[in-house]
Amino acid sequence: MHQRPYMTTLPARYSSFVPGAGTGTDFSEIIRLVGLDAMVRLQRELLRRFIKTVDQHDSRDRCFIATIESLADLACSCACKRPKKATMRGLNGTRSxxxxxxxGKPAGLKSFADDVSQVRGNDDNLRLSTKYCTDHQPQLPSGASNLAYRRAKRSVAQFDMELGRLNRQCANRGTPQAASGDPLVDRYFHQYLLSQTVQPADKGELRNQARLMVDSKLSDRKKQMLILQWDGLNQSEIAQKLSIKRQAVSKALKSLVACPKLLLLEG
Ligand SMILES: [Zn+2]
Ligand SMILES: [Zn+2]
Incomplete structure (x- = not known):
């Protein structure tokens, strides 16, 4: 929606009553800049001034007033759409x-809404949140509290930390970049991403991998063990290197057997 073509049919003095018209700036762009409320106030004031000073009550002026009013309506719907588009793109990857x-799954209610029976049967007690995917809704479709949500909420700091490391390493694969504060953990992330084709733009995939890391209880200690194992060290050597007991290494590695091979650097 651009007001310029219409404005060119009018004498130049009309431009001063349309915000942005003098500069050719889009109506909705101005709204984005000054805010909708300010824009509506400004337009109302300009319209008042127009009626007082220019309006000759002829058809051209009536048309002008009507057009400005409908432009404001259109700009309003324009402005309502824009913020949604911007947030869908995400202002920064990690907080999209x-x-x-x-x-990394889409937030919102789409997949719930697809299954109408789920929503309909539980209208009264279901509180769906647009912040979470269907797996991580605070409440299950039955209305019961969701364990996956409570677990994820408890571990949100660890999720953000692993995601940050994955993002950093993914952006520059040549050398260890995770900046974990530990050289072995950094090397784990380096090796972990070398075996994959995931790209920095694959935000959803990286988020899913951070989730998987947290849900697999892959601690930094276990990451150290895995990279040393990848180096070819046996359990005694790993224990010696980390100054812990061999049994601790054995127990930790055993706890990971159900993990996806990728996380174990065996992918
Ligand atoms: Zn426009
Ligand atoms: Zn989720």
Whole structure:
């Protein structure tokens, strides 16, 4: 929606009553800049001034007033659409509202809405949140509290930390970049991403991998063990290197057997 073509049919003095018209700035762009409320106030004031000073009550002026009023309506709907588009794109990757807060799945109610029976049967007690995917809704479709949500909420700091490391390493694969504060953990992330084709732009995939890391209880200690194992060290050597007991290494590695091979650097 651009007001310029219409404005060119009018004497130049009309431009001063349309915000931005003198500069050719889009109506909705101005709204984005000054805010909708300010824009509506400004337009109302300009319209008042126009009626007082210019309006000759002829058809051209009536048309002008009507057009400005409908422009304001259109700009209003324009402005309502824009913020949604902007947030879908995400202002920064890690906090994009289009993703579930706890993973890489889309947030919102779409998949719930697809299954009408689920929503309909539980209208009264179901509280759906647009912050989370269907897996991480605070409440299950039955209305019961969701364990996956409570778990993810407890571990949100760890999720953000792993995601940050994955993002940093993914952006520059040549050398260890995770900046974990520990050289072995950094090397784990380096090796972990070398075996994959995931790209920095694959935000959802990286978020899912951070989720998987947290849900697999892959602590930094276990990451140290895995990279040393990848180096070819046996359990005694790993224990010696980390100054811990061999049994602790054995127990930790055993706890990971159900983990995806990728996380174990065996992918
Ligand atoms: Zn426009
Ligand atoms: Zn989720």
């Amino acid at each position: 509202r289009s993703f579930c807060r706890f993973c």
